[in-house]
Structure formats: C-alpha cells, structure tokens
Amino acid sequence: MEQMLQDVDAVIDQWGAKPESLLQIMLDVNHKFNYLPKESLQRISERLRMPINQIYSVANFFKVFSLMPRGRTMVQVCTGTACHVKGAPKLLDRVRQDLGLDPGQTTEDLALTLETVNCVGACASAPVVVISGETHSEMTPNKMASLIKEIKAKSA
Amino acid sequence: MKRLTSIQDLDALRQQILEKRKHIRKRIRVCNGTGCHSQGSHKLVDAFEKVLSERNVAREYMVVPTGCNGFCAAGPIVVIEPEEVFYQRVKPERVAEIVERSVLGDEVIEDLLYVDPTTGNRIVHEYEIPFFAKQQRLVFRDTGSNYVRDIEDYISRGGYSALAKVLSSMTPEQVIEEVKISGLRGRGGGGFPTGVKWESCRRAHGDIKYVMCNADEGDPGAYMDRSLLEGNPHQVLEGMIIGGYAIGAKEGYVYVRFEYPMAVENALWAIEQAKEYGLLGDGILGTDFSLDIHVNRGAGAFICGESTALMASLEGKIGEPRGKHIHTVEKGLWNRPSNLNNVETWANVPLIINNGGAWFASIGTERSKGTKIFSLVGKINNTGLVEVAMGTPLRTIIEDIGGGIPGGRKFKAVQTGGPSGGCVPERLIDLPVDFEKLKEAGSMMGSGGMIVMDEVTCMVDVARYFLNFLVEESCGKCIPCRVGVKRMHELVVDMCEGRATPEHLTKLEELCHAIQETALCGLGKSAPNPVLSTLRYFREEYEAHVYDKKCPAKICKPLIQYMIDTDKCTGCGACRRRCPENAIIGVIKECHVIDEEVCVRCGVCIETCKFKAIYIE
Numbered sequence: 001m002e003q004m005l006q007d008v009d010a011v012i013d014q015w016g017a018k019p020e021s022l023l024q025i026m027l028d029v030n031h032k033f034n035y036l037p038k039e040s041l042q043r044i045s046e047r048l049r050m051p052i053n054q055i056y057s058v059a060n061f062f063k064v065f066s067l068m069p070r071g072r073t074m075v076q077v078c079t080g081t082a083c084h085v086k087g088a089p090k091l092l093d094r095v096r097q098d099l100g101l102d103p104g105q106t107t108e109d110l111a112l113t114l115e116t117v118n119c120v121g122a123c124a125s126a127p128v129v130v131i132s133g134e135t136h137s138e139m140t141p142n143k144m145a146s147l148i149k150e151i152k153a154k155s156a
Numbered sequence: 157m158k159r160l161t162s163i164q165d166l167d168a169l170r171q172q173i174l175e176k177r178k179h180i181r182k183r184i185r186v187c188n189g190t191g192c193h194s195q196g197s198h199k200l201v202d203a204f205e206k207v208l209s210e211r212n213v214a215r216e217y218m219v220v221p222t223g224c225n226g227f228c229a230a231g232p233i234v235v236i237e238p239e240e241v242f243y244q245r246v247k248p249e250r251v252a253e254i255v256e257r258s259v260l261g262d263e264v265i266e267d268l269l270y271v272d273p274t275t276g277n278r279i280v281h282e283y284e285i286p287f288f289a290k291q292q293r294l295v296f297r298d299t300g301s302n303y304v305r306d307i308e309d310y311i312s313r314g315g316y317s318a319l320a321k322v323l324s325s326m327t328p329e330q331v332i333e334e335v336k337i338s339g340l341r342g343r344g345g346g347g348f349p350t351g352v353k354w355e356s357c358r359r360a361h362g363d364i365k366y367v368m369c370n371a372d373e374g375d376p377g378a379y380m381d382r383s384l385l386e387g388n389p390h391q392v393l394e395g396m397i398i399g400g401y402a403i404g405a406k407e408g409y410v411y412v413r414f415e416y417p418m419a420v421e422n423a424l425w426a427i428e429q430a431k432e433y434g435l436l437g438d439g440i441l442g443t444d445f446s447l448d449i450h451v452n453r454g455a456g457a458f459i460c461g462e463s464t465a466l467m468a469s470l471e472g473k474i475g476e477p478r479g480k481h482i483h484t485v486e487k488g489l490w491n492r493p494s495n496l497n498n499v500e501t502w503a504n505v506p507l508i509i510n511n512g513g514a515w516f517a518s519i520g521t522e523r524s525k526g527t528k529i530f531s532l533v534g535k536i537n538n539t540g541l542v543e544v545a546m547g548t549p550l551r552t553i554i555e556d557i558g559g560g561i562p563g564g565r566k567f568k569a570v571q572t573g574g575p576s577g578g579c580v581p582e583r584l585i586d587l588p589v590d591f592e593k594l595k596e597a598g599s600m601m602g603s604g605g606m607i608v609m610d611e612v613t614c615m616v617d618v619a620r621y622f623l624n625f626l627v628e629e630s631c632g633k634c635i636p637c638r639v640g641v642k643r644m645h646e647l648v649v650d651m652c653e654g655r656a657t658p659e660h661l662t663k664l665e666e667l668c669h670a671i672q673e674t675a676l677c678g679l680g681k682s683a684p685n686p687v688l689s690t691l692r693y694f695r696e697e698y699e700a701h702v703y704d705k706k707c708p709a710k711i712c713k714p715l716i717q718y719m720i721d722t723d724k725c726t727g728c729g730a731c732r733r734r735c736p737e738n739a740i741i742g743v744i745k746e747c748h749v750i751d752e753e754v755c756v757r758c759g760v761c762i763e764t765c766k767f768k769a770i771y772i773e
Contacts, residue, residue: 022472062455080376119376124228135194
C-alpha cells in the first residue's frame with residue numbers, strides 16, 4: 001500500500017501536479033497496476049487539488065481505464081471496420097466461448113482479461129488480435145483457438 | 157551535436173551528412189510500419205545487423221528500419237538501394253542469403269520478388285510495381301525510406317529547409333498567404349481551408365496561443381496518421397513549427413492515441429532531437445522565434461478527435477464537446493486561441509512552403525487541392541496506404557492500385573469517412589474522389605479510410621456495426637445522440653435478427669433526419685450517415701431482412717443456416733473433430749449432418765473442410 005502510493009507520487013512528480021497532467025498521470029498509473037486502485041485516485045485528487053468526482057468521471061469516461069483489477073494477460077480483439085468485414089465477430093465468438101468471458105470480463109484467478117478495441121491501426125493485416133501488446137495478424141477462428149490453448153497453458 | 161544557430165548552419169550540416177554517407181555502398185531498407193511490424197519485421201532488422209557485423213561490412217552496408225512503405229499486403233518488405241530491388245514476405249531465415257547474394261553480390265533472388273497477379277511476371281524494382289506506379293506520392297514520399305530514428309536522415313533529404321526559408325525570408329502573414337494560395341484543406345475530415353483557420357487564429361486576441369496536432373485517429377479502418385507520425389515525425393513537426401510561427405504560438409501539443417505506442421515514442425523522440433539541434437525550443441535557428449511542443453496521450457475515446465472534446469480532455473476534464481458558437485481558434489485550450497490541425501495536414505505544410513502555394517494548387521480538382529492518403533483495406537488484394545491526387549477516380553484506386561477483389565468475388569461498395577461517412581456502391585465506381593464528390597454521393601472524405609466490401613458483406617450488418625460503434629462512443633451529453641442513436645441501433649439489430657416489421661424501416665428513417673438536425677456535435681450530426689447511405693443504395697437488402705427474413709449476403713446469424721452438401725462430403729470427420737459445439741454428427745466415411753439446434757454458426761467447419769462441402773443457406 002505504502003509502496004503503491006510512492007509509485008503514484010513518482011508518476012505525479014514526473015508529470016507535474018497540474019490539471020493538464022491528469023490524463024497522463026492516470027494513463028501511467030493504470031498501466032503500472034493494470035487498473036486504477038481506489039487509493040491512487042484519492043492521492044491524485046489530493047495532490048492535483050481536483051475534486052474526486054472529477055477524477056472518477058474521467059476514469060469512467062475513457063475506455064482504457066479500469067476501476068477493477070485486470071488479468072495478467074490481456075486479450076484484445078480488434079473490432080475496427082476492416083477487421084469487422086474480414087470476420088472479427090467470428091473471432092470474438094470463438095474467444096468468448098473458449099474463455100467463457102464476455103468482453104470487459106476477467107477470469108477469477110486474474111490470469112486473463114478479454115477486451116474489444118476499436119481499431120489498433122493495423123488494418124492491412126485484418127483481422128487482428130492483440131495479446132499482451134503483441135499483434136497477431138490475419139487471424140482465423142482456428143488460429144484463434146490454438147492461440148488460446150497456448151495462453152491457457154502458459155497461465156496455468 | 158552543436159546547436160544550429162543560423163540558416164547557414166543547417167545547410168552546412170546537410171553537406172556534412174551527405175559527405176559522411178559517401179562511403180555507404182548500399183542501404184537495406186526494412187519496413188517497420190504497423191503492417192510489417194505485426195508480421196515480425198523487427199526481427200529482420202536484428203538479423204541483418206547481426207549478419208553484416210559478423211561479416212565485418214557494417215560500415216559500407218547500412219540497415220535502415222523505415223516507416224510504412226505503404227504496400228502492407230506484401231509485408232514484411234525489404235528494399236535494397238540504390239537499385240531498389242523489392243523483396244516481399246521476407247522471413248528472418250532468408251536474411252543470410254539476401255546479404256550473400258543481393259547485398260554483397262548483385263544477384264536478384266527470384267522467389268522473393270513480387271509477382272504481378274495479372275501477368276504472372278516477376279517484378280524486380282519497387283518503382284515498376286503497379287501499386288506504386290499509379291500513385292502520386294508527395295506527402296508520403298519519404299515515409300517508407302526515411303530512417304525513422306535519425307534526424308540526420310530527414311535533414312539530408314532537405315528536411316527543415318522549409319522552416320529555414322520561413323524564418324529567414326517570410327513574415328507570418330506571407331506564410332498564411334502561401335497556405336491560402338495552396339488551397340490546402342483540413343485532412344482530418346471536415347475539409348476546412350487551413351489558411352483561413354490560421355488567419356483567424358493569428359487575428360484572435362490573446363498573448364498565449366497554441367498550435368496543436370490531432371493524432372487521435374479514432375476512425376476505425378484508417379491508419380495513415382499513425383504511419384505518418386511513426387514513419388516521418390519530423391515532417392509533421394516541421395509543419396507544426398511553421399504553423400506556430402504563422403499564428404504566433406509559443407506552445408504546442410501533439411495529441412496521440414495511447415493505442416499507438418510507437419507513434420507516441422517516435423513523436424517524443426523527434427521533439428527531443430529537434431530541440432537538441434536547435435530546431436525547436438528557445439531561439440529556433442538563431443532567430444527570436446521560440447516554440448515548445450509536448451506530447452499528450454489520449455485515453456481511447458473516439459469523440460476526443462473532435463476539437464472541443466480534445467481540448468477538454470487536455471485540460472483534465474472528460475472529453476465532452478461543446479457547441480461551437482465560439483470557435484476554438486478564438487477560445488480553445490484554457491480559453492486561449494488554439495489552432496488544431498490533423499497529422500496529414502501538418503505534413504503537407506513543408507511541401508507547400510518549399511514548392512510554393514501555386515504548385516500545390518496545380519494538383520487536384522477545382523476545390524480540393526493536393527493529394528490525399530487513403531488506407532485501402534478490407535476485401536482488396538493490395539491492402540495498404542495509397543496517396544493519389546484529389547479527383548482520382550475510385551476505379552483507379554480499387555482496380556489499378558488495389559489490384560481488385562480477392563477470390564474472384566465482385567466489388568460491392570467502398571466505405572469511406574468512418575462512422576461519419578457512408579458507402580459508395582459499385583455503380584459509382586467512376587466517381588472522382590474529392591471532398592465535394594464524396595459528399596454528393598452521401599459519404600464523406602473523413603480521415604481517408606477506404607474499406608472495400610465484396611458481395612459477401614451484408615450492408616445492414618455494416619450499418620449495425622457503425623451504430624454499435626457510435627452507441628459505445630457517444631459521450632452522452634445530448635439526448636438526440638445518447639438516446640436516438642441507441643434506438644436506431646435497436647431497430648437495426650431487430651432487422652438483423654429477423655424481428656423487424658415494415659414500421660421499423662419508416663421509424664429508422666425518421667430518426668435519421670431528426671438526429672441529423674438536432675445533435676450537438678459532429679459525431680451526433682453525422683451518426684445517421686452510414687444508415688442513410690446504405691438505405692439509399694442498398695434498400696433492397698434492408699427489405700430482404702424485413703420482409704423475407706433473409707440475409708442476401710449470408711452474414712446475419714439468425715437468418716442463416718449451415719448445411720452440408722451430400723455430394724461433396726466424404727465423411728472425413730475433420731469438421732466434426734474441430735466443431736467446438738459438437739454440432740456435427742456422422743460416422744467416418746459417411747456423409748455428415750449439422751444439428752441446427754446446437755450449431756452456433758461460428759464458421760470453423762467451413763474453414764476446416766477441404767472439400768468445400770459446407771455451405772450457408
């Protein structure tokens with residue numbers, strides 16, 4: 001806990017405790033802990049002298065932020081237009097079935113989180129799936145199934 | 157590196173760099189754009205460097221990781237200069253062989269060459285490939301050959317000479333005049349004349365003004381801004397510095413989506429280098445003009461591409477737009493005059509200054525000047541980034557440059573302008589593409605995404621897709637958008653799932669017009685566009701969903717059924733084993749059947765079947 005607040009302080013110091021840094025600070029904290037812990041938001045609110053409700057409204061508004069802990073492995077299925085016409089819905093169904101998760105949900109053991117993203121800008125290799133930051137291009141339901149098997153084996 | 161303190165310094169540095177590079181015999185360009193990168197091109201760079209240093213020739217032969225080459229379908233791409241030998245789909249295993257035969261030797265490796273699908277001939281040189289031949293690359297010229305992480309590479313190509321010209325011989329008013337003459341219009345989608353925007357910002361009252369770059373490219377299916385900022389950040393930066401000088405700004409922001417980590421990194425890096433060289437910061441090139449630029453990341457909200465929402469989010473508020481009774485050029489960020497332009501718009505500026513506004517105005521159509529970069533994706537052979545003069549017919553882009561539709565299927569429509577745009581049908585294929593003509597066709601330019609659709613794309617499903625996107629991305633500030641678009645989505649979902657009545661169609665159209673007239677910002681006002689344009693050109697498809705409960709393109713799951721062709725099925729059992737739902741029944745070597753109750757229509761069986769025995773009814 002103490003350590004976490006120190007980390008948050010370090011992020012705030014790096015950007016400066018001013019309103020225009022809010023988004024940048026929250027992005028870094030979100031990235032560091034994979035979600036926004038309640039205490040971190042309180043600390044940001046105190047140090048930036050911004051009302052906590054403004055911080056929460058920002059946290060709720062933007063897609064990237066999560067107020068719940070997320071999995072160690074993030075499976076992001078791109079649902080951009082190019083991916084959509086090339087079969088992203090089928091990929092998503094496949095992952096949903098295999099993982100038993102809906103987009104936005106995390107497995108109980110915090111191993112995996114499934115998300116959809118609106119275009120990662122790799123449209124030429126559509127459909128794409130991003131797993132822990134690595135882009136997998138030209139996916140098919142079958143390729144997806146074997147990738148999930150790999151991830152499951154790794155996280156087990 | 158010593159800071160450059162005068163224009164002469166910059167010229168001297170350019171000469172020095174060229175001198176220093178004389179001993180380089182060949183450059184090996186490895187594309188590291190998003191397309192190639194996702195196919196593993198970073199491994200190629202490492203492999204080349206390793207082989208060259210092992211052979212002790214790293215001084216004469218240089219590996220250059222570049223920005224996006226554009227021809228993403230052929231990735232990972234390796235081009236060997238100076239002959240410009242073009243190798244496609246290169247794997248790390250082939251690197252040693254390429255070095256041996258094509259770098260140290262002068263041989264061409266046949267099987268790595270591009271094969272022209274129409275003639276079947278192998279093409280050796282990059283410039284001979286039809287994909288490139290019909291393009292007019294101006295803004296995007298250097299992106300695929302520029303050493304991304306080396307400011308000197310940009311300077312050696314004449315980079316920052318436009319800035320030097322502006323600072324040494326032009327007043328801010330002259331710069332604005334030149335941009336006005338060029339006829340440049342905003343490339344983010346709206347198409348507002350850039351020079352006019354700069355002028356109002358210059359005239360606006362306030363000591364502190366901001367120059368801003370919109371790299372929030374949320375438009376799904378478009379990635380040209382990403383590629384430009386990643387591949388040639390200095391070109392964008394140079395445009396911004398010139399813009400800052402013209403409007404009288406002292407501070408600037410680049411707003412980049414967090415989803416583009418490489419773009420963030422490269423922009424940061426470019427700013428740092430420019431500062432080190434005295435091209436940014438205090439007293440640029442020894443003059444009394446100073447400008448500081450920061451990079452801020454967005455947090456994944458489509459609406460933040462809208463100028464007022466973008467600025468709100470920069471101020472640490474939620475990214476809600478406001479009514480634009482007072483423009484952002486007068487009261488933008490922190491209520492100060494702020495000039496926001498898109499990445500591609502900024503990248504055009506150095507060209508205009510170097511070559512003159514009149515030159516720029518000579519390219520394109522009467523009211524749309526210059527070129528436009530399109531991201532050509534979807535059901536098309538040559539996916540990638542394409543730059544053509546405004547007014548180029550759609551047919552040239554899709555058939556000549558794009559190489560047509562794969563799998564011998566028919567071209568059905570092209571979607572442009574993202575969620576604010578619409579679909580242009582096959583019968584308008586001779587449409588010259590510019591701001592006005594697209595608008596007339598019920599679509600819009602947008603940031604330049606072109607998603608090609610073939611006959612197995614369902615237009616009602618496409619409309620549903622965009623509505624779903626907009627429901628998720630609406631900020632919820634005004635009721636027409638928050639409630640209206642949601643209701644439209646429900647209506648279209650009913651159609652896709654076979655529950656629609658004729659009344660659904662009339663209601664849908666009514667809503668379209670009501671939302672267009674009453675929504676607060678551009679997102680809401682243009683939200684009905686994908687529906688209106690598909691209704692205009694593909695009404696019969698909607699009617700098939702509503703009256704016959706059929707999906708002609710066989711996409712909408714509740715309206716289709718998977719079947720096995722009894723003549724073609726050999727009973728091999730491959731589909732039965734792969735089916736995740738155990739919906740396929742049958743014994744080996746006997747014809748299989750699908751249990752419709754259990755089948756979830758996931759398509760794994762079609763992908764698996766080698767005999768094309770499974771079809772959709």
